[in-house]
Amino acid sequence: MALIVQKFGGTSVGSVERIEQVADKVAGFRDQGHDIVVVVSAMSGETNRLIELAHQIQDQPIPREMDVLVSTGEQVTTALLAMALHKRGKRAKSYNGSQVRILTDDAHTKARIREIDDARLHADLRAGNVVVVAGFQGVDEEGNITTLGRGGSDTTAVALAAALKADECQIYTDVDGVYTTDPRVVDGARRLEKITFEEMLEMASMGSKVLQIRAVEFAGKYNVPLRVLHSFQEGPGTLITFEEEDAMETPTIAGIAFNRDEAKLTILGVPDMPGVAFKILGPIGQANIEVDVIVQNVAEDNTTDFTFTVSRSELARGEEILKRTAADLGAREVRSDSRIAKISVVGVGMRSHAGVASQMFEALADVGINIQMITTSEIKISVIIEEKFLELAVRALHSSFGLDAEPIEDSAA
Amino acid sequence: MALIVQKFGGTSVGSVERIEQVADKVAGFRDQGHDIVVVVSAMSGETNRLIELAHQIQDQPIPREMDVLVSTGEQVTTALLAMALHKRGKRAKSYNGSQVRILTDDAHTKARIREIDDARLHADLRAGNVVVVAGFQGVDEEGNITTLGRGGSDTTAVALAAALKADECQIYTDVDGVYTTDPRVVDGARRLEKITFEEMLEMASMGSKVLQIRAVEFAGKYNVPLRVLHSFQEGPGTLITFEEEDAMETPTIAGIAFNRDEAKLTILGVPDMPGVAFKILGPIGQANIEVDVIVQNVAEDNTTDFTFTVSRSELARGEEILKRTAADLGAREVRSDSRIAKISVVGVGMRSHAGVASQMFEALADVGINIQMITTSEIKISVIIEEKFLELAVRALHSSFGLDAEPIEDSAA
Numbered sequence: 001m002a003l004i005v006q007k008f009g010g011t012s013v014g015s016v017e018r019i020e021q022v023a024d025k026v027a028g029f030r031d032q033g034h035d036i037v038v039v040v041s042a043m044s045g046e047t048n049r050l051i052e053l054a055h056q057i058q059d060q061p062i063p064r065e066m067d068v069l070v071s072t073g074e075q076v077t078t079a080l081l082a083m084a085l086h087k088r089g090k091r092a093k094s095y096n097g098s099q100v101r102i103l104t105d106d107a108h109t110k111a112r113i114r115e116i117d118d119a120r121l122h123a124d125l126r127a128g129n130v131v132v133v134a135g136f137q138g139v140d141e142e143g144n145i146t147t148l149g150r151g152g153s154d155t156t157a158v159a160l161a162a163a164l165k166a167d168e169c170q171i172y173t174d175v176d177g178v179y180t181t182d183p184r185v186v187d188g189a190r191r192l193e194k195i196t197f198e199e200m201l202e203m204a205s206m207g208s209k210v211l212q213i214r215a216v217e218f219a220g221k222y223n224v225p226l227r228v229l230h231s232f233q234e235g236p237g238t239l240i241t242f243e244e245e246d247a248m249e250t251p252t253i254a255g256i257a258f259n260r261d262e263a264k265l266t267i268l269g270v271p272d273m274p275g276v277a278f279k280i281l282g283p284i285g286q287a288n289i290e291v292d293v294i295v296q297n298v299a300e301d302n303t304t305d306f307t308f309t310v311s312r313s314e315l316a317r318g319e320e321i322l323k324r325t326a327a328d329l330g331a332r333e334v335r336s337d338s339r340i341a342k343i344s345v346v347g348v349g350m351r352s353h354a355g356v357a358s359q360m361f362e363a364l365a366d367v368g369i370n371i372q373m374i375t376t377s378e379i380k381i382s383v384i385i386e387e388k389f390l391e392l393a394v395r396a397l398h399s400s401f402g403l404d405a406e407p408i409e410d411s412a413a
Numbered sequence: 414m415a416l417i418v419q420k421f422g423g424t425s426v427g428s429v430e431r432i433e434q435v436a437d438k439v440a441g442f443r444d445q446g447h448d449i450v451v452v453v454s455a456m457s458g459e460t461n462r463l464i465e466l467a468h469q470i471q472d473q474p475i476p477r478e479m480d481v482l483v484s485t486g487e488q489v490t491t492a493l494l495a496m497a498l499h500k501r502g503k504r505a506k507s508y509n510g511s512q513v514r515i516l517t518d519d520a521h522t523k524a525r526i527r528e529i530d531d532a533r534l535h536a537d538l539r540a541g542n543v544v545v546v547a548g549f550q551g552v553d554e555e556g557n558i559t560t561l562g563r564g565g566s567d568t569t570a571v572a573l574a575a576a577l578k579a580d581e582c583q584i585y586t587d588v589d590g591v592y593t594t595d596p597r598v599v600d601g602a603r604r605l606e607k608i609t610f611e612e613m614l615e616m617a618s619m620g621s622k623v624l625q626i627r628a629v630e631f632a633g634k635y636n637v638p639l640r641v642l643h644s645f646q647e648g649p650g651t652l653i654t655f656e657e658e659d660a661m662e663t664p665t666i667a668g669i670a671f672n673r674d675e676a677k678l679t680i681l682g683v684p685d686m687p688g689v690a691f692k693i694l695g696p697i698g699q700a701n702i703e704v705d706v707i708v709q710n711v712a713e714d715n716t717t718d719f720t721f722t723v724s725r726s727e728l729a730r731g732e733e734i735l736k737r738t739a740a741d742l743g744a745r746e747v748r749s750d751s752r753i754a755k756i757s758v759v760g761v762g763m764r765s766h767a768g769v770a771s772q773m774f775e776a777l778a779d780v781g782i783n784i785q786m787i788t789t790s791e792i793k794i795s796v797i798i799e800e801k802f803l804e805l806a807v808r809a810l811h812s813s814f815g816l817d818a819e820p821i822e823d824s825a826a
Contacts, residue, residue: 068495069489071488072485075484078481083474086478098511145512
């Protein structure tokens with residue numbers, strides 16, 4: 001029998017009825033003989049209610065007290081779930097972050113886990129308890145309550161799975177797994193049985209927001225088998241693996257990711273000289289604006305055109321900074337464009353298969369889509385295109401790389 | 414400059430606006446140079462909301478998890494008050510029971526405080542912080558969250574004041590002090606400047622429910638000067654003292670307490686023999702029914718009549734038990750009466766003044782009230798009367814013992 005860490009998010013525990021459903025599911029696993037640690041978020045809406053109370057007092061409440069405040073949300077859920085398990089005849093004990101002792105650094109509202117004490121939890125599991133742990137929170141060296149930031153419950157689950165050497169970490173969500181692309185865009189999108197850790201990282205960072213990226217990184221670092229499943233539907237979900245299988249069996253491409261939250265900034269006619277990229281991006285980085293795709297061309301007149309993308313919400317601020325830089329550098333012009341989108345094909349298989357890039361560009365050309373920027377990594381090729389072509393492009397690539405689901409054949413035919 | 418522990422209950426912190434008002438008050442004390450520890454309850458309604466969630470799952474939720482659940486209520490208030498103090502430029506830090514470390518026994522939902530670690534709080538006070546502590550909660554030896562039971566925040570405040578050797582423990586409430594009797598019954602009821610600890614105990618247990626009786630006992634044990642004040646009105650409140658002053662200056666009677674929650678059980682014609690009182694009250698005690706006044710008369714025919722009072726909610730259960738006892742003992746009859754009330758005159762002054770009892774009986778006789786039972790202690794005389802005469806009796810006694818407020822004279826007269 002296995003030791004399984006299961007994580008249920010805010011929507012899955014959003015009401016007493018849902019908490020009872022989660023208890024049914026957990027009790028079912030107990031009946032199969034598994035040892036279970038459950039990590040829960042705050043009931044959906046609760047964290048926002050608490051933040052709203054704080055904001056009635058201060059626009060920028062002090063982080064230490066924000067953590068004291070919002071950490072109560074998960075604690076409430078742990079107690080209710082433990083009660084619901086008792087009602088089903090299962091022994092259960094709740095723990096908050098400080099009780100487990102999930103030791104973090106002292107960066108309030110965005111703390112990082114340093115160490116987890118597994119002694120009490122192991123003792124409780126041996127005594128036949130389901131252990132219910134408050135996600136998203138920990139405690140610093142001085143005993144102050146910390147939180148890991150929004151979505152940190154995934155990280156708590158993975159970190160607990162690593163500390164307890166669990167057989168699997170199951171993340172229950174409102175989707176039944178990781179798909180080849182967004183099913184709302186492509187009808188034929190398929191659930192993947194497996195995806196590698198690296199592919200998942202690329203898919204997650206691209207906007208397939210099934211899992212917190214920090215949690216996936218954590219799982220990779222500690223080799224925690226991670227599975228994404230639906231909270232209230234049966235099904236095997238998608239397993240995130242850490243070993244690449246034999247290249248012959250690996251499909252070239254795992255999925256098509258995309259991101260609409262991109263905006264483009266271009267500085268034209270920069271006198272070409274060493275260090276120009278740093279002079280342009282330095283002030284952007286100092287302003288804490290994250291840069292995604294970067295492209296630089298040298299023009300004929302010994303000047304450079306330099307383009308990069310940022311998140312749309314940062315566009316105005318980025319443009320202002322870039323205009324100041326342009327003046328300093330004697331550049332000709334600054335242009336901005338928020339009507340762009342990024343599409344990526346992701347797959348560890350492309351390491352051993354040539355021609356993925358040309359197949360991608362051909363598929364886009366076939367439907368008449370112009371590529372504005374290109375960037376590549378070992379397991380991913382991304383392009384920036386005009387936003388209005390996004391759906392068309394995703395469908396074309398999904399089909400070109402053979403990801404569409406087999407049409408269900410009529411057995412009587 | 415003094416070290417003051419201040420306790421604000423659920424109504425005083427029932428909304429963000431009220432928490433801001435409490436912060437104003439606390440900040441005012443800081444500006445006078447005092448060191449302040451604030452103990453807060455959950456925002457009014459919050460504890461009930463949490464209990465309601467639990468009861469949607471189980472009628473009798475397991476106590477350990479109830480404590481995990483409801484203890485979040487106070488934690489929320491501590492964070493919000495700390496934020497409101499920061500907004501006013503005051504350093505402040507919140508603590509829950511486990512962080513302070515308020516060590517209790519492991520009797521979940523009704524734990525008793527064993528020990529308080531004052532090291533962190535003293536360090537914070539020295540560093541110029543207002544320390545905001547969650548009332549009503551603690552932690553057992555194993556690190557499980559415990560609660561002290563309803564109203565336990567008063568006890569937290571007194572226990573902290575004792576541990577920190579505070580100069581005063583101020584309990585803020587919705588009344589501006591302890592009165593000679595209930596002002597709703599007697600117009601001329603006066604706020605007492607001071608009341609002794611023993612008088613307060615008698616007044617509190619009699620239904621003047623200003624303070625939790627456990628808190629008053631605790632204050633007495635550790636000699637903590639306790640003051641009852643109004644949360645949102647100015648005024649000196651009532652100081653609870655532990656030394657009896659010179660008898661010459663002590664008024665004979667501090668106040669008139671009363672309790673409508675009394676019911677009477679009588680067993681008639683019990684054959685008189687040694688141990689009869691135990692045989693009657695033993696089964697009542699085993700059923701956890703608390704007995705208040707007890708009177709026994711021996712009749713002429715060598716039988717005994719035995720009467721005692723219980724709380725009204727226990728009357729039916731008590732009567733059932735008593736009827737079984739009556740059958741066992743061969744008693745003649747069992748009677749019950751829930752239309753009674755208890756009135757007490759309370760005052761340490763009666764130790765050195767004779768005639769209080771006769772003055773009391775005379776005052777009641779003057780208005781034609783019959784006394785059903787009498788019980789006395791060193792600083793209290795209580796009588797049981799018909800409930801319908803309660804107000805009349807209280808007014809007569811208040812006036813007879815000179816407790817009525819002086820009529821305000823017209824200064825121009």
